Amino acid sequence: MEGTSRARAAPPRVGLFVTCLVDLYRPSTGFAAVHLLEAAGCEVAVPRGQTCCGQPAFNSGDAGTARALARSIIDRFEGFDYLVAPSGSCAGMIRRHLPELFAGDAGWRERAEGLADRTWELTSFLVDVCGAPAAERLRGAEAPRGVRRATYHDSCSGLRELGVREQPRRLLAGVAGLDLVEMPDAEVCCGFGGTFCVKYPGVSGRMVSEKVENIAAAGAEAVLAGDVGCLLNIAGRMRREGRAGRVFHVAEVLAGMADRGIGEPAVGSPGTTAAGGGSGGGSGRGRAPER
Numbered sequence: 001m002e003g004t005s006r007a008r009a010a011p012p013r014v015g016l017f018v019t020c021l022v023d024l025y026r027p028s029t030g031f032a033a034v035h036l037l038e039a040a041g042c043e044v045a046v047p048r049g050q051t052c053c054g055q056p057a058f059n060s061g062d063a064g065t066a067r068a069l070a071r072s073i074i075d076r077f078e079g080f081d082y083l084v085a086p087s088g089s090c091a092g093m094i095r096r097h098l099p100e101l102f103a104g105d106a107g108w109r110e111r112a113e114g115l116a117d118r119t120w121e122l123t124s125f126l127v128d129v130c131g132a133p134a135a136e137r138l139r140g141a142e143a144p145r146g147v148r149r150a151t152y153h154d155s156c157s158g159l160r161e162l163g164v165r166e167q168p169r170r171l172l173a174g175v176a177g178l179d180l181v182e183m184p185d186a187e188v189c190c191g192f193g194g195t196f197c198v199k200y201p202g203v204s205g206r207m208v209s210e211k212v213e214n215i216a217a218a219g220a221e222a223v224l225a226g227d228v229g230c231l232l233n234i235a236g237r238m239r240r241e242g243r244a245g246r247v248f249h250v251a252e253v254l255a256g257m258a259d260r261g262i263g264e265p266a267v268g269s270p271g272t273t274a275a276g277g278g279s280g281g282g283s284g285r286g287r288a289p290e291r
Contacts, residue, residue, distance in 0.1 A: 014042045015080035017073075017094070017119075019087045020052050021228040026262065029228060032255035033086040033122055039255075040126055040134035047076040053090040058097060059195055067101045074098075074111050082129070083119045086251050087227050088158020089194070091121040096161050121158055122251055123226060127167040139174030141256035144222060147246060150253075151183040151220035153211065153234065155227040159187055168226055168250045175253060183218035185210075192233035208237040215245060222246040222261070224253055235263035 014037050022029045030046075037044045054069035073094065077083045085091040095116045102109035120129060127135055143150075152172070158164035165187075172180050191197060191207030211234060215223045221244075225231050228249060235247040246261035260266065 011041050011043045012081040014044050014082045014084050014125075015077045016044055016046050017050060017053070017077070017083050017085040017087075017090060018046060019085055019090045019228065021232065022086060025232060026228045026249065028257060028259075029086050029249040029251050032249070032251040032257045033084070035255040035257065036122070036126060036138060036251060037084065039137055040130045041137075042082075042130075045080070050076055053085075053093040054101075055089065055093040055097075056194055058093065058101070063101060070098050070101050070112060071108065074108070074115050078111060078115050081118065082125065083115060084122055084125045085119070086122045086249065087229075088121045088155050088162055088164050089227050089229060091119055092157035092161035095119040121162050121164050121226065123168040123171055124158075124162060124164050127170055135171060135174070138171060138254060140176060141174070141254055142176050143178035144246060144248060144253060144258035144261070147222040147258075148177060149179045149181055149218075149220050150222040150224055151181050151215055151218040152186060152250070153183075153190060153215075153223055153225040153230060154187045155225055155230045156189050156193070158226050164226065168224075171254055172224070172250065178253070181218050181220060183214040183220065183223075185214055190230045190233050192229045194229065197233065204233075205237075208233050209241070212237050212241060212243055212245075216243060220245065222248060224248050224250045226250050228262075231262050235261070239263050 016030065016033060018030045034044050051072065052069055053073065054066040057065040057069065083094065098116050099109055099112040102112050126138065152168060154165055169180060172178060189207055190211045191204035193204070197204035223234060223245060226249065231247050231249060238245055238247070247263060248258045248261055252258040
């Protein structure tokens with residue numbers, strides 16, 4: 001790490017916060033995150049027993065459940081140098097809101113603040129903490145099959161709570177054969193918003209339709225983002241509207257593990273061939289050690 005690697009001989013120890021959606025819907029994103037962090041010189045572990053970041057409960061006013069989840073996160077991750085998540089939404093919850101849950105408990109608040117200060121979204125960590133030497137080591141991945149022109153969607157929490165915008169674009173500039181173009185209103189919400197899409201489905205549907213229209217207007221063959229929730233929402237709307245285009249988490253592209261896009265059938269499904277993409281959502285280069 002720039003400014004810290006010289007001060008300590010051991011590599012920084014990173015606890016990967018996998019996130020619910022990565023665990024349940026897109027494990028390849030987790031494997032890609034491990035690959036990138038290890039390539040950047042980190043020692044990576046995936047703590048056992050981790051669950052939700054608590055954001056759905058927090059946003060719904062269920063402070064008790066959110067607080068219980070927060071205690072679990074602190075117990076499992078405070079022994080690491082950093083907590084890193086392949087999600088601006090989950091990282092934003094932990095970094096910005098975990099301490100709020102312990103306003104009346106000085107001991108837990110101090111622990112929450114300590115972890116919050118060491119919590120990072122993946123691309124921001126790679127650029128802002130690991131620095132230029134690590135970013136240079138990540139260069140060289142090839143663009144996904146059939147993709148030469150891609151666009152990037154800025155997820156709300158990553159952009160507005162954590163300032164994540166230039167970091168993924170800087171890293172994607174090192175992907176061979178990939179032309180990154182800007183879509184109109186890249187920073188506008190896709191309409192997912194966690195519980196928002198459940199509470200206001202009509203508004204949510206209109207927002208994601210406008211998002212996929214902007215992706216098409218950019219002439220992009222793929223859309224990338226840093227949050228699986230946004231990507232699932234966008235991929236679902238593209239499929240329902242019959243639009244062409246592939247959908248990937250940025251980590252998968254940076255790691256060279258973008259075999260099968262979100263919403264694409266796995267190998268062995270009707271109408272697919274071995275060249276059509278890897279099973280399980282990604283090639284998977286091994287599993288990080290559990291702790």
